[in-house]
Amino acid sequence: xxxxxxLTIGLFGFGVVGEGLYKVLQQTPSLKAGIKKICIKNIxxxxxxxxxxxxxxxxELLNDPEINVIVEVIDDADAAFHIVSTALNNxxxxxxxxxxxxxxxxxxLLELQExxxxxxxxxxxxxxxxxxxxxxxxxxxxxxxxxxxxxxxxSTNFILTKMFDEGLDFKQALxxxxxxxxxxxxxxxxxxxxxxxxxxxxxxxHAYGITAGPDQILFxxxxxxxxxxAGVAKSKGQAIRLVxxxxxxxxxxxxxxxxxxxxxxxxxxxxxxxxxxxxVIESGFADKQFFYGKGAGSFPTASAVLSDxxxxxxxxxxxxxxxYHHQPHELSNDIFLRVYVSFDDINLIPKDRFEWIEEWHAxxxxxxxVGVLSFDELKNNNWxxxxxxxxxxxxxxxIEDLExxxxxxxxxxxxxxx
Amino acid sequence: xxxxxxLTIGLFGFGVVGEGLYKVLQQTPSLKAGIKKICIKNIxxxxxxxxxxxxxxxxELLNDPEINVIVEVIDDADAAFHIVSTALNNxxxxxxxxxxxxxxxxxxLLELQExxxxxxxxxxxxxxxxxxxxxxxxxxxxxxxxxxxxxxxxSTNFILTKMFDEGLDFKQALxxxxxxxxxxxxxxxxxxxxxxxxxxxxxxxHAYGITAGPDQILFxxxxxxxxxxAGVAKSKGQAIRLVxxxxxxxxxxxxxxxxxxxxxxxxxxxxxxxxxxxxVIESGFADKQFFYGKGAGSFPTASAVLSDxxxxxxxxxxxxxxxYHHQPHELSNDIFLRVYVSFDDINLIPKDRFEWIEEWHAxxxxxxxVGVLSFDELKNNNWxxxxxxxxxxxxxxxIEDLExxxxxxxxxxxxxxx
Numbered sequence: 001x002x003x004x005x006x007l008t009i010g011l012f013g014f015g016v017v018g019e020g021l022y023k024v025l026q027q028t029p030s031l032k033a034g035i036k037k038i039c040i041k042n043i044x045x046x047x048x049x050x051x052x053x054x055x056x057x058x059x060e061l062l063n064d065p066e067i068n069v070i071v072e073v074i075d076d077a078d079a080a081f082h083i084v085s086t087a088l089n090n091x092x093x094x095x096x097x098x099x100x101x102x103x104x105x106x107x108x109l110l111e112l113q114e115x116x117x118x119x120x121x122x123x124x125x126x127x128x129x130x131x132x133x134x135x136x137x138x139x140x141x142x143x144x145x146x147x148x149x150x151x152x153x154x155s156t157n158f159i160l161t162k163m164f165d166e167g168l169d170f171k172q173a174l175x176x177x178x179x180x181x182x183x184x185x186x187x188x189x190x191x192x193x194x195x196x197x198x199x200x201x202x203x204x205x206h207a208y209g210i211t212a213g214p215d216q217i218l219f220x221x222x223x224x225x226x227x228x229x230a231g232v233a234k235s236k237g238q239a240i241r242l243v244x245x246x247x248x249x250x251x252x253x254x255x256x257x258x259x260x261x262x263x264x265x266x267x268x269x270x271x272x273x274x275x276x277x278x279x280v281i282e283s284g285f286a287d288k289q290f291f292y293g294k295g296a297g298s299f300p301t302a303s304a305v306l307s308d309x310x311x312x313x314x315x316x317x318x319x320x321x322x323x324y325h326h327q328p329h330e331l332s333n334d335i336f337l338r339v340y341v342s343f344d345d346i347n348l349i350p351k352d353r354f355e356w357i358e359e360w361h362a363x364x365x366x367x368x369x370v371g372v373l374s375f376d377e378l379k380n381n382n383w384x385x386x387x388x389x390x391x392x393x394x395x396x397x398x399i400e401d402l403e404x405x406x407x408x409x410x411x412x413x414x415x416x417x418x
Numbered sequence: 419x420x421x422x423x424x425l426t427i428g429l430f431g432f433g434v435v436g437e438g439l440y441k442v443l444q445q446t447p448s449l450k451a452g453i454k455k456i457c458i459k460n461i462x463x464x465x466x467x468x469x470x471x472x473x474x475x476x477x478e479l480l481n482d483p484e485i486n487v488i489v490e491v492i493d494d495a496d497a498a499f500h501i502v503s504t505a506l507n508n509x510x511x512x513x514x515x516x517x518x519x520x521x522x523x524x525x526x527l528l529e530l531q532e533x534x535x536x537x538x539x540x541x542x543x544x545x546x547x548x549x550x551x552x553x554x555x556x557x558x559x560x561x562x563x564x565x566x567x568x569x570x571x572x573s574t575n576f577i578l579t580k581m582f583d584e585g586l587d588f589k590q591a592l593x594x595x596x597x598x599x600x601x602x603x604x605x606x607x608x609x610x611x612x613x614x615x616x617x618x619x620x621x622x623x624h625a626y627g628i629t630a631g632p633d634q635i636l637f638x639x640x641x642x643x644x645x646x647x648a649g650v651a652k653s654k655g656q657a658i659r660l661v662x663x664x665x666x667x668x669x670x671x672x673x674x675x676x677x678x679x680x681x682x683x684x685x686x687x688x689x690x691x692x693x694x695x696x697x698v699i700e701s702g703f704a705d706k707q708f709f710y711g712k713g714a715g716s717f718p719t720a721s722a723v724l725s726d727x728x729x730x731x732x733x734x735x736x737x738x739x740x741x742y743h744h745q746p747h748e749l750s751n752d753i754f755l756r757v758y759v760s761f762d763d764i765n766l767i768p769k770d771r772f773e774w775i776e777e778w779h780a781x782x783x784x785x786x787x788v789g790v791l792s793f794d795e796l797k798n799n800n801w802x803x804x805x806x807x808x809x810x811x812x813x814x815x816x817i818e819d820l821e822x823x824x825x826x827x828x829x830x831x832x833x834x835x836x
Contacts, residue, residue, distance in 0.1 A: 024703055027562070129704035131557065135549055139725050144445070268710070271689055285442055285721035286547035286711060292686070293707035303703035307557050314734070 005068070005313050007033035010061030010092075012083055013074035014040050014047055014054075017097060017124070020302035021071065022049055033069070033309050037061050062086050069312060070094045071305060073124075077101040084109070088116045095308040097124035097301055100189075103198035103214045106205065110320065119317040124304035126199040127152055127277040129293040131307065136206040136281075137318055144284035147247035148207050152199045154275035154295040155183040155190035156222045156242045160230075160260075161273045164239055169227040182275045182296075193221030193242065197258045200244040205320065207246060208254050209328030216331065218379050219258035224390040228366030229342055233392075238262045239270050240392055249400055253332030255375070261393040262340065333375045336399040340392045341384065342368035348387045353377050355404065356411050372399060372408075423486075423731050425451035428479030428510075430501055431492035432458050432465055432472070435515060435542070438720035439489065440467055451487070451727050455479050480504050487730060488512045489723060491542075495519040502527070506534045513726040515542035515719055518607075521616035521632045524623065528738065537735040542722035544617040545570055545695045547711040549725065554624040554699075555736055562702035565665035566625050570617045572693035572713040573601040573608035574640045574660045578648075578678075579691045582657055587645040600693045600714075611639030611660065615676045618662040623738065625664060626672050627746030634749065636797050637676035642808040646784030647760055651810075656680045657688050658810055667818055671750030673793070679811040680758065751793045754817040758810045759802065760786035766805045771795050773822065774829050790817060790825075 009025075011018055018038070025033060038053045039061050047054065061067055062083070070087035072080050072094065080101040085108070087094045096102065102109060102125055113120050123133050127150070136148075151157050155177055162173040174191065177183035189195045197219040204210040204217075222242050233240045241263050246256040263270045268290040272278035277295030282288050294300035322328060336355060343349050346367065351357065357371035378384065384391040399407060427443075429436055436456070443451060456471045457479050465472065479485055480501070488505035490498050490512065498519040503526070505512045514520065520527060520543055531538050541551050545568070554566075569575050573595055580591040592609065595601035607613045615637040622628040622635075640660050651658045659681050664674040681688045686708040690696035695713030700706050712718035740746060754773060761767050764785065769775065775789035796802065802809040817825060 020703075027702075129707055131549075131553055134556075138552075138728060139549065139721070268689075271686075283721070284445075285438075285717040285724070287715075287718055289547055289709075289711035291707075291709055294705045297705075299703040300705055303557070303701070306703070310556060316732070 005315065007031075007069050007309060007312060008067050009033055009035045009069045009071055009309070010064065010067040011035050011038045012061070012070065012072040014038055014049070015073065015075070016298040017073040017301045017305070019048060020298035021073065021305050024299065024302045024306050028306065031306070031310060036067055037064070058083060062090055068092055069309065071309070072096045072098060073305065074098065077104060081105050084120070085112055088112045088118045088120060091116065091118065093119040093312050094121070095305055095312070096120070096122045097305060099125040099195065099198045103201040106202055106211055106213070110211065113317070119312055119315065121308035121311060121316070121318065122202075123308050124301045126203055127279060127293070127295045128297065128304050129300035130277055130279060130291045130295065131304075132203065132279050132291060133206050133318070135291070136203065137321065139286065140207070140281065140283045145207055145248070146282040146284065147245070148203070148279065148281050149243055149245045149269065150203070150279040151241055151269055151272045151277050152203075152244050152295065153190055153196040153242060154277055155187065156196070157272065157277070158182045158275045159191070160222060160225070160240050160242065163225070163227060163230045164234065167227060170223070170225060191221050191223050193219045193258055196221075196242060196244055200256065200258050203244070204246055204256055205323060206318070207322065209320070209322035209326060210254060210256070210331055211323065211328070212331055217256055217258065218375065220260065220385060220391065222260055224385065224388070225260055225392070226342065226366060226390060228364070229390050229392060232340070232342070232366070232368065233262055236262070237265055238395070239265070241269055241272070243269065243393070247398060248329070249332055249335065251332060251334065252329070253334070254329045255332055255335045255398055259391070259393050261397065262395050264395050267395070333379060334401055335375045336372050336401070336404055337375060337378065337397045338370070338372050338394040338399060339397065340368060340370050340394055342366045342390045344388050348383070349389070350383055356408050358411050370394065423733065425487050425727060425730060426485050427451055427453045427487045427489055427727070428482065428485040429453050429456045430479070430488065430490040432456055432467070433491070433493070434716040435491040435719045435723070437466060438716035439491065439723050442717065442720045442724050446724065449724070449728060454485055455482065476501060480508055486510055487727065489727070490514045490516060491723065492516065495522060499523050502538070503530055506530045506536045506538060509534065509536065511537040511730050512539070513723055513730070514538070514540045515723060517543040517613065517616045521619040524620055524629055524631070528629065528741075531735070537730055537733065539726035539729060539734070539736065540620070541726050542719045544621055545697060545711070545713045546715065546722050547718035548695055548697060548709045548713065549722070550621065550697050550709060551624050551736070553709070554621065555739065557704065558625070558699065558701045563625055563666070564700040564702065565663070566621070566697065566699050567661055567663045567687065568621070568697040569659055569687055569690045569695050570621075570662050570713065571608055571614040571660060572695055573605065574614070575690060575695070576600045576693045577609070578640060578643070578658050578660065581643070581645060581648045582652065585645060588641070588643060609639050609641050611637045611676055614639070614660060614662055618674065618676050621662070622664055622672075622674055623741060624736070625740065627738070627740030627744060628672060628674070628749055629741065629746070630749055635674055635676065636793065638678065638803060638809070640678055642803065642806070643678055643810070644760065644784060644808060646782070647808050647810060650758070650760070650784070650786065651680055654680070655683055656813070657683070659687055659690070661687065661811070665816060666747070667750055667753065669750060669752065670747070671752070672747045673750055673753045673816055677809070677811050679815065680813050682813050685813065751797060752819055753793045754790050754819070754822055755793060755796065755815045756788070756790050756812040756817060757815065758786060758788050758812055759807060760784050761805070761807045763805065766801070767807070768801055774826050776829050788812065
């Protein structure tokens with residue numbers, strides 16, 4: 001067999017993922033990839049690796065001509081961007097797991113890859129053990145990817161599963177997640193959807209050539225979901241998941257959002273429970289595909305980093321085919337969403353902003369309605385996140401402009417108004 | 419972005435897959451891969467492509483120096499091998515979907531790849547739209563792949579699903595599969611397990627570095643499964659699937675077989691219904707992963723061929739890491755299997771060949787027993803395929819030698835014998 005590029009690695013970060021990677025590399029000598037130096041913040045902390053490997057000086061790694069691969073698995077997005085951009089500029093290939101950094105600096109990172117010609121791989125940054133980025137790159141042609149729907153955050157999925165299966169309320173489920181190590185001590189990034197929308201940002205690039213920042217994508221987390229909402233889902237034979245979704249519209253553009261959603265039991269995503277992640281891809285040729293696996297954790301993340309390192313041996317680079325080789329897609333706000341909204345006080349719900357309201361339940365423990373809102377209404381206003389209001393999308397929530405009148409008429413007929 | 423190898427394709431075969439690929443390529447101009455010539459058997463048949471593309475002369479493609487990629491999607495395994503080996507020897511890269519040919523000529527094809535240095539890719543040959551080969555190549559290190567369990571044949575899975583969900587008997591379900599195009603008019607290859615074991619042969623190479631021929635792997639199909647067997651499964655909350663399985667044993671070797679198996683409802687493979695395929699991979703680092711998608715059909719197969727063609731642009735080759743970069747695994751017969759056996763006449767069942775028998779149901783419509791047999795007993799004898807006998811593995815069927823005594827003792831105690 002042909003000989004491969006020898007990889008000499010400079011590693012930034014020795015937390016759970018960094019240490020996981022160190023162990024994984026020790027157990028895979030066949031890769032012939034060795035860690036030469038590890039940069040950490042706190043030199044005094046006890047580490048399960050020889051002291052001679054560690055330094056606190058970034059430049060010892062970044063300026064070492066022998067090191068040809070920088071692997072970066074640190075928490076600090078700003079420091080990560082500095083490390084990644086310096087490494088690329090210094091002619092090194094880079095593997096990263098920093099979703100926040102990648103989401104926030106996507107455009108700059110794309111430019112850096114073009115300018116330097118180096119590889120920048122980050123399979124571990126989304127869905128860890130599920131090879132979703134590589135598959136989006138290699139498999140689905142631009143015009144053929146009808147939709148992609150995914151559970152990309154394990155913490156929130158664990159919490160929702162426990163609320164549903166064991167009737168816990170949100171706070172109890174969160175505490176359990178923290179005890180089991182599935183949620184951070186400061187869970188805001190996960191729970192409020194920031195982590196999911198960060199991942200969705202660059203998955204949209206690989207899926208559709210979209211390069212929008214996380215601030216341009218409509219999202220919310222699960223912080224407002226109540227046990228009573230889970231109860232409503234259960235009574236309908238459904239579950240609630242935090243779903244990242246993108247789908248092609250008839251106008252050729254793409255609608256994308258990350259919001260809690262009711263899921264039918266036959267939906268592949270209903271299969272995804274606890275801390276797992278799942279991705280459902282619908283495409284013209286391959287039909288419906290479903291990928292399922294652990295989305296976080298030391299070894300699943302390290303194994304994804306490892307696969308990137310292995311790919312560097314044959315100079316693998318993301319081509320960003322949907323961005324560079326096709327007409328990239330634009331995001332569209334020109335849709336409507338069918339939503340479930342539960343609330344304490346109907347007077348705080350701006351009923352007139354709904355296109356129409358289909359259901360109305362005023363006598364339950366938790367009052368709720370089902371109706372249709374424009375995407376812009378959700379994007380431009382916050383009433384649906386305030387005053388103890390919960391908003392959950394219904395299954396197949398997207399209504400395109402053209403369908404709207406017809407559906408509205410039918411809905412009003414059913415209500416006996418027409 | 420860097421420039422890629424220009425691909426000029428010679429295509430063998432214009433059946434459903436070949437024509438699917440032709441259409442797919444037309445819809446993906448970005449790939450810059452053009453079909454220069456298509457070799458077919460019958461020049462008089464009407465085709466949905468310009469007549470000038472077609473020839474019946476193999477050498478027009480194989481000897482054309484402009485053609486640098488041969489894509490081969492024909493039915494005849496012997497002709498396919500001749501085409502593939504000639505193309506590799508002529509310095510062309512090759513993409514194939516011929517599982518039977520690959521399984522039967524695996525060793526020769528490995529040698530040809532080494533000798534010629536050309537790429538030989540065949541993602542479409544197993545599970546079509548599921549990128550299982552590429553993922554086994556890139557992701558799971560030898561020592562870390564605990565097991566792989568898969569449904570690799572859509573025809574049999576469709577038949578089993580219909581027997582289970584709709585109470586059809588085997589023949590009714592087979593006829594339905596044929597009407598819907600999920601089974602060939604001569605269904606023997608699918609139904610009797612030949613297709614599945616062929617795929618399993620080379621998936622074992624990518625998973626474990628095993629290069630055994632299909633004749634060395636224990637297999638059977640579903641031709642003996644009766645509606646009553648499906649009924650027993652249902653009464654236990656289980657389903658029956660034709661499962662291809664391989665798992666690492668404590669002795670460092672690998673047990674592999676393709677047999678019908680009872681599947682618990684929580685098993686990921688229970689999710690795989692009708693004509694779909696599914697793969698469950700358990701590994702040390704990534705934990706449990708599940709891939710699901712269409713395993714056959716014109717477009718799913720063509721999309722897999724397309725992904726191989728796309729990979730040729732950056733000179734991708736299978737490295738066969740588990741074979742060349744590791745100590746490859748050996749197959750082991752040193753196991754026992756817990757089986758369900760149903761039958762008409764107990765006198766035709768060699769009871770003394772069982773290690774022990776745990777259950778005995780003589781009063782049902784269809785009589786059956788549950789017991790333990792050595793792997794060699796199944797491999798070396800055919801009584802379990804004869805006289806209207808059905809054999810189905812129980813969930814988690816593998817018992818390693820070391821466990822056997824303990825389990826046997828416990829089983830006999832429960833039976834009140836000790």
